[in-house]
Amino acid sequence: MSKIEDQYRAATAKSAEMAKRSERVMPGGDTRSSAHYRPYSLTVVRGEGPYIYDADGNRYIDLLGNYTSLVHGHAYAPIVAAITQAAKTGTAWPARSEAQVALAELLCDRVGSVERVRFCNSGTEAGMLACHVARRLTGRKLILMARYGYHGSYDDLEAGLAGHDGERTMLADFGEATSFEALLTERGQEIAAVFLEPVMGSAGVVAPPSGFLERVGEAAHRAGALFVLDEVITLRLASGGAQAIFDAKPDLTMMGKIIGGGLPVGAIGGSAEVMRAFDPRARGSIYHSGTFNGNPATCAAGAVSVKELTQEKIDKMDKQAQKLAGELKRAARAHELPFSVRQCGSLMNVFFTSEAPPATINREDARMMADFHLAALSHGLFIAPRGLLALSTVITDEIVTEVAERAAKAMADVAAGGA
Ligand SMILES: Cc1ncc(COP(=O)(O)O)c(C=O)c1O
Structure with a gap:
């Protein structure tokens, strides 16, 4: 088991228990293919503004918003x-x-x-x-x-x-x-x-x-x-x-x-x-x-x-996303990781390859992406397993800075080998 997986498991015992229970009644313990990942996905108990909380009481900055749908965060x-x-x-x-x-x-x-x-x-x-x-x-x-x-x-x-x-x-x-x-x-x-x-x-x-x-x-x-x-x-x-x-x-x-x-x-x-x-x-x-x-x-x-969802709020999210994309690139450089990001308005996708690949779902960086995803969760960032991020109108500039800091820590874990 990798250090990244150890760290994830150590903080999410209740999610692990629920994953086991769910396997008895749902194939693979899940009901949504895109939300599935190894070793087990989290059990979320609450969402509030830009945050979601799991069954073990961990708080995550939600950078996915139910796959881009919660554009005003949770419980707006x-x-x-x-x-x-x-x-x-x-x-x-x-x-x-x-x-x-x-x-x-x-x-x-x-x-x-x-x-x-x-x-x-x-x-x-x-x-x-x-x-x-x-x-x-x-x-x-x-x-x-x-x-x-x-x-x-x-x-x-x-x-x-x-x-x-x-x-x-x-x-x-x-x-x-x-x-x-x-x-x-x-x-x-x-x-x-x-x-x-x-x-x-x-x-x-x-x-x-x-x-x-x-x-x-x-x-x-x-x-x-x-x-x-x-x-x-x-x-x-x-x-x-x-x-x-x-x-x-x-x-x-x-x-x-x-x-x-x-x-x-x-x-x-x-x-x-x-x-x-x-x-x-x-x-x-x-x-x-x-x-x-x-x-x-x-x-x-x-x-x-x-x-x-006014144009003003859309413009604010766009600017924040641009800033975040830049910060993520800087963090990856600091940790000497191959990295690229494609951003369009409040949406972005990160890749652990030096060039963003053409449109594909078959990722060359699948292993590193999976490590980063798990490490990001352990550092309080909720993103899609495939590296999709979507901002919401309740994310402040301070939260963007916090996201960049947490992502840098997750990248440090990946650079340390994960394995
Ligand atoms: C571009 C696009 N079209 C259609 C769908 C399907 O929507 P739903 O998940 O509500 O069935 C999705 C879902 O992610 C999507 O991204």
């Missing part, structure tokens, strides 16, 4: 008030609520290409719905997406992570417009939609080269396919989402995470014309239902989350 008072009110007045009913309309209005106001919204309960469902609409409108089956792209756990969209074509999915290379254009020229007649994350998340926070999204969107339209932008993560990057930053014009936008204020959520939006596919008054419309679609608790929390 205005969101707690909205959820409490919803709990008192009923959390779900099969009818419209004011909160639902208000959240839809906010999204239509903020996101340029969105005129109508349909709610669901996860980003995964938003992806399924987008496939459904595209297939219905085009009468075609195939989906084209980026290699190592991630749009949720729907099997037609999982080919991205696998890195090779699926039965109904083809892959091209993110950032290389010609690879998408070639497939759309050759097989365009069979392609229902092209899916892209404007900035790849799972593949390591990869921003698009200039003109890439525009070219792919145009090629999709020339082929008669829909252009779907997955803004499940990137809606936090600007009031109007990443499509406002990169000037992209999707037919459909997938949304999730921050629009639920911490509760389960998903949505797709698009022009009134495209979204008419869902209009129950129209003959042959898509039958899309869901017991918890647009429930008042999620929508009330989501409306607060979106409304309070």
Whole structure:
């Protein structure tokens, strides 16, 4: 056992106990693949502002925010008030609520290409719905997406992570417009939609080269396919989402995470014309239902989350992220570790290689990354096992400094060998 693992185990005995108990009832003791890591994941008992606390009473600065969704941290008072009110007045009913309309209005106001919204309960469902609409409108089956792209756990969209074509999915290379254009020229007649994350998340926070999204969107339209932008993560990057930053014009936008204020959520939006596919008054419309679609608790929390994510707060997080990226690089240099970081707005991904790799999920630095992740936890930093970090609006400049200091200690552990 390595010193890093020893240190982790020594501080997290109660989490270890709970991990053992969970293995008896959940495969591998977990219910979320991305949150799993060795030797066992933490059991968290409480979140408060920028912090979370584990079962052993350890405090962590939360730099992940439930994989980018808690953009205002944990138990944000205005969101707690909205959820409490919803709990008192009923959390779900099969009818419209004011909160639902208000959240839809906010999204239509903020996101340029969105005129109508349909709610669901996860980003995964938003992806399924987008496939459904595209297939219905085009009468075609195939989906084209980026290699190592991630749009949720729907099997037609999982080919991205696998890195090779699926039965109904083809892959091209993110950032290389010609690879998408070639497939759309050759097989365009069979392609229902092209899916892209404007900035790849799972593949390591990869921003698009200039003109890439525009070219792919145009090629999709020339082929008669829909252009779907997955803004499940990137809606936090600007009031109007990443499509406002990169000037992209999707037919459909997938949304999730921050629009639920911490509760389960998903949505797709698009022009009134495209979204008419869902209009129950129209003959042959898509039958899309869901017991918890647009429930008042999620929508009330989501409306607060979106409304309070002002451009000013976004700019503050961007500056903090830039500063933190610089500090992390300095710390790695001081400990003579190979290191790189890719940062886009309040998102970043760290790598223990001297150059950031291209979009991938197969990491050359897997061992060192795993060591750093565990060491970072032991020094009070909660990040994703793959090195993803996402800031929240409740992280102060002082906390950023503290994060840099703690990360430097974790790097010292990694440099000391870990083994
Ligand atoms: C870009 C992107 N799309 C879709 C999803 C799926 O969303 P959910 O986990 O809510 O199903 C995720 C989740 O991380 C994501 O990062």
